[in-house]
Amino acid sequence: PSFGFLFDIDGVLVRGKTPIPAARTAFQKLVNSQGQFLVPVVFVTNAGNCLRQKKADQLSHLLGVPISQDQVMMSHSPLRMFKRYHEKCVLVSGQGPLLDIAQDLGFCQPITIDALREKRPLLDAVDHDRRPNVLHSQEQLFSLSTVVLFGEPVRWETSLQLIIDVLLTSGYPGNPYEQENYPHIPVLACNMDLMWVAEAQSPRFGHGTFMVCLENIYKKITGKDLKYEALMGKPSRLTYQYAEHLIRAQALQRSWEQPILTLYAACAGRGAAPPAPGQELGLGWQQELARAAAARCRSVLVCTGVYSPQAQPAPRGAARAAFHGHRDFGFEPALVEPDHIVPDVDAAVDLVFQLENFAP
Secondary structure (H helix, E strand, C coil), X not given: CCEEEEECCECCCEECCEECHHHHHHHHCCECCCCCECCCEEEECCCCCCCHHHXXXXXXXXXXXXXXXXXXXXXXXXXXXXXXXCCCEEEEECCCCHHHHHHHHCCCEEEEHHHHHHHCHHHCCCCHHHCCCCCCCCCCCCCCCEEEECCCCCCHHHHHHHHHHHHHCCCCECECCCCCCCCCCCEEEECCCCEECCCCCCXXXXXXXXXXXXXXXXXXXXXXXXXXXXXXXXXXXXXXXXHHHHHHHHHHHCCCCCCCCEEEEXXXXXXXCCCCCCCCCCCCHHHHCCCCCCCEXXXXXXCCCCCCCCCCCXXXXXXXXXXXXXXXXXXXXXXXXXXXEECCHHHHHHHHHHHCCCCC
């Protein structure tokens, strides 16, 4: 094959925990009788609350085909490339087995929001019932050099407060806020989705909503923009280049010598094709990846997720619809329009096989 598939999960294969019926049918077309994939496939998800192996096991059960962790790309997977932060003491925010995830990615000294709260109990003061009854000594000194945002946390007020504390004290939470500490310590963020689709009738808040809160609180206090060292997860360029790296690795493992020229991204919402290079370029992570070989990436929008084919287009001359992407990614109309629209993921596989004249 000279092409590969990038599959979104939420809205393409599942809605919440409910499988989309067309998914299992589609994947029976992608494997041979021994369960080997006929084309390279990577699952690209903005989820970040579990390890790759757990997600691979879930997908194997869901789709009825064997899937390895090397075919799964979580929103945080590119952090493996950011080796210069791996030896540093980093604050990690999100939910799930955060320490296991961070250590699996290579971080040697991760500290969770809960652990920081235990070390500095006086900092978490919004919930009166969680305020400490006895004042604890705060003489233990430690510093944090980086903040890593894996995904939306559970208690937003605690995470927002403590992350702001870390940023405004140059990594020494508990100290007085500093006036001259800009730019702040590095922030690495995964998954910028403002909303995502589950079993509810309307989309739910995603990590991008939490980031909007953090950015606006920081600017309200300081008058300056919160800056990110890197943004990853769809639709960042970094994510798609890392996904292509995984596609090439699969082709190499199967001894497929023909280069992978086209990537097809089956997605649940508009704007899933990779945007123009953003601020995350120039960090050196490109040197960790082989030079990109794919000539094009085509988006195939399915109608089982956020996108509704019944939605009426805006009348000519009307104001542009609200941009739900991250503030650091400019709106590019060409990237919002999908190359193809199909009913579901089974139809997406059929379409790509037809376009590529590929007969399994």
